[in-house]
Amino acid sequence: MNADWIEQFPGLSRLEPAVRDALTRKSSIVTLREGSVIFGPGKSPENLLLLLDGRVRVQQVSEAGREIVLYRVEAGQSCVLTTACLLAYEDYSAEGIAETDVRAVAIPRPVFDDLVATSVTFRTFIFTAYSRRITDLFQIIEDIAFQRVDIRLAQKLIDLERGTGQIKATHQQLAAELGTAREVISRQLGEFQRRGWIRQSRGSVEIADQAGLARLAALDAV
Amino acid sequence: MNADWIEQFPGLSRLEPAVRDALTRKSSIVTLREGSVIFGPGKSPENLLLLLDGRVRVQQVSEAGREIVLYRVEAGQSCVLTTACLLAYEDYSAEGIAETDVRAVAIPRPVFDDLVATSVTFRTFIFTAYSRRITDLFQIIEDIAFQRVDIRLAQKLIDLERGTGQIKATHQQLAAELGTAREVISRQLGEFQRRGWIRQSRGSVEIADQAGLARLAALDAV
DNA sequence: TCGCGCTTGGTGACAACGTTACTGAACGAT
DNA sequence: ATCGTTCAGTAACGTTGTCACCAAGCGCGA
DSSP states (O other): OOOGGGGGOGGGTTOOHHHHHHHHHHOEEEEEOTTOEEEBTTBOOSEEEEEEESEEEEEEEOTTSOEEEEEEEETTOBOHHHHHHHHHOSOOOEEEEESSOEEEEEEEHHHHHHHHHHOHHHHHHHHHHHHHHHHHHHHHHHHHHHSOHHHHHHHHHHHHOOSSSEEEOOHHHHHHHHTOOHHHHHHHHHHHHHTTSEEEETTEEEESOHHHHHHHHTTTTO | OOOGGGGGOGGGTTOOHHHHHHHHHHOEEEEEOTTOEEEBTTBOOSEEEEEEESEEEEEEEOTTSOEEEEEEEETTOBOHHHHHHHHHOSOOOEEEEESSOEEEEEEEHHHHHHHHHHOHHHHHHHHHHHHHHHHHHHHHHHHHHHSOHHHHHHHHHHHHOOSSSEEEOOHHHHHHHHTSOHHHHHHHHHHHHHTTSEEEETTEEEESOHHHHHHHHTTTTO
């Protein structure tokens, strides 16, 4: 019915007409409620998801219960990597969670397989998505291994503040973003507040001096 | 000429005869000297490599010059991930280095593209390789973020000791394996030696009590 | 609306890790 | 034998992670 969703994916707009037709016929549009666990230990997706609306958070959960956010899939992106992740090994422990209500195109595995075989465009789309995630992961590894927490936190705050100057997140959630401990976040935010860069309240952080944060964040790789 | 190399790749042994023929005809066997930089900032491979002999180390180098080993490609494995890595972004900073002399099958990009399109077997081979690397990366992230250095070092020593009870590596190299600092390795090895688990000499570590190391390594996720 | 329990945040003490700065030992080349 | 380079050891200190505990905020049912 509604085949126009393809236009939301820049990489797919030049899809060969026949392929495009097959894709729209054989895939379906699904909706997922905020908070749904899309995949994870115990769940396995039979579909490749292309996000139309909403946001999915992919995170690693350690046996000790600590979490770290690996990346997010936004509208217009595909979730291949995590699908592929389920293929090879069983002992993975990443999970995907709908951060908002999500609307997505679900492409069944056989159709996906067929499309990869048939279409150069689709193949490029998929491989590019892979590459992007992998460089993301490389970056995360470098940050965790070599970057100071205060700098990473400043960057993350700037990143999470989407226009509104407000970030709705507990210290615990921010700790998971950086793969560190809640206490560390509390300390750093306390320091940021002392410097007048932010104002804190329960469950949210308000940016008071973006430039101040940005100066710290820019110390990056000096 | 020598088409038997395909047998070295379990994932490819069932390749359709026609595809198999195309693969052997259009690819070439290359050799690389120990120490060669196979790809990295400035170098880009035009080929997908399937390793016949030798070992390739893939590592991330930070702007400050610190290094961390991401994974190794061994004989019988492919190097897709890093090839794909070059597609999307330019600002990656990983490099691949031949740890030993390397003999590999080089598949030109157009041939690779054609094979992915033609053969389900080949496609599975490639995607499985991807999945494996990605779960590796997930594991590395979890280790760096949540695991103690002494435990990781003990695991790494056991891992690097391949039969010989000897590990040829400087403290600096071991530090790069774990993404930590040389001084930290020196301290930990000093402690291991004090406990009688290892004996040190310039440029190498000798395992004296594997069981002792193994006990520490097993504290993993208790 | 009061009290109860849960979540969230604050803090101090200490352990682990990273950084800086420096030292000396081991090795290779000439 | 000497020199320069690489490698390893160490002390001091700053940063981050862990543990233990407490207090404030909030939702919810009595």
